[in-house]
Amino acid sequence: MTHTLSATRHPASVTSAARPAARRALTGGAAAGPLFLALGVAQGLARDGFDFTRNAISQLALGEAGWIQTVNFLLTGVLLIMGATGLRRALRGGTGGTWGPVLVGVFGASFWAAAIFPADAGAGFPAGAPDTATLSGHGAAHMVAGTVGYLALCAAFVVLARPLAARGHHGWARASRLVPVAVLAGFTASAAFVPAFTAGAGLGLLWLAAVTARLAATPTPRLAVTPANR
Template sequence: MTDTLAEPRPVVSAAPVPRSAARWAATGGVVAGPLFLAVGLVQGFTRDGFDFTRNAISQLALGAAGWIQTASFVLTGALLIAGAAGLRRVLRGGPGGTWGPVLVGVFGASFWVAAAFPADAGAGFPVGAPETPVMSGHGAVHMFGGMVGYLALCAAFFVLARPLAARGRHGWAVASRIVPVAVLVGFTASAASVLAFTAGAGLGLLWLSAATARLAEARADR
């Protein structure tokens, strides 16, 4: 009898995400917030009639130069959705790897809603607009889309606290549970101060940028 030895077969395993790829994959989520705020600040300080104490950044999409803010909404949404896809790659197989990216993607899509359905004029902007805005259909969709988007972002922060903690970033994990509370407080206070709303929205954008960068960095160091 002749013994037959089977030819050994190579074992195929899932390849880890390369370090450079893990960093670049989440770049959109890192860049989106600071870029959006920078474009909004420049416009807010240079456009006639705009006042940060009375007007929301969304209103910059109105008037002759409104196309700049509309383009900013579209670009920011694209960057956030690309960042969500990158975050999914960074968190693959670990805590928060499913819902974190999904919620960030919902937040990104809300910027496209804001671009398609502009805010209502009011509080003197654009120049000549009435002080008290009149709610329109597109203005209502704009507000609803923003509400859904920022609620998704706040939920994403709670989800992302888990992978931050799992990577030993315990201080960041605690902050990721505190920041959404501060964002919601700012939104709640918006009835009395538009600046509170802007500050809450800005904090959310900047924390997403910082947390995404930290997660990508931690993944690359593994």
């Protein structure tokens, strides 16, 4: 009796060999969102004149202590791209293994762009800034970077729903398809209510952390072995 694999052995062996490195990278990716939000909230509470009901977290990169938020953007970008490489290793050869990591990588790169092109002052922050902001070139670039990044993240959630379902996490897969709706709703409502943007962005970051951690903790489905040529 002989046996053949329903798919080649090579992808499975590569995934197995890369698993420890993939998990380390995924751990970094899972830490990105909570770390960014924790540092942002801490700064918002400590900085004079910052008001979560009027100001976006991005504005914390302005003023004398703005370098802290700039470093926060850069570090978060590094961790997100690390997570993207972990996803690529963990999902290699499987569903979602190409576009999921690419889209998360784009999201990570958008944080670097946000650090390079700071948001405009406005809504009374930093101290002495006018209530109405004037859109500058770097402010427009910051907005474009954020828009592209979060659209990529929403698309990544839809793509990553497939490997979640393949691992038996059907509830997670359904939620991963619904979270983008909430994120985009928050962005849409932000024109009238700034905290809606913060809530939408925070939800996206935290759900990415949860999905990344779930994929890191779940073994890659094994390739099936089928009998043949009995």
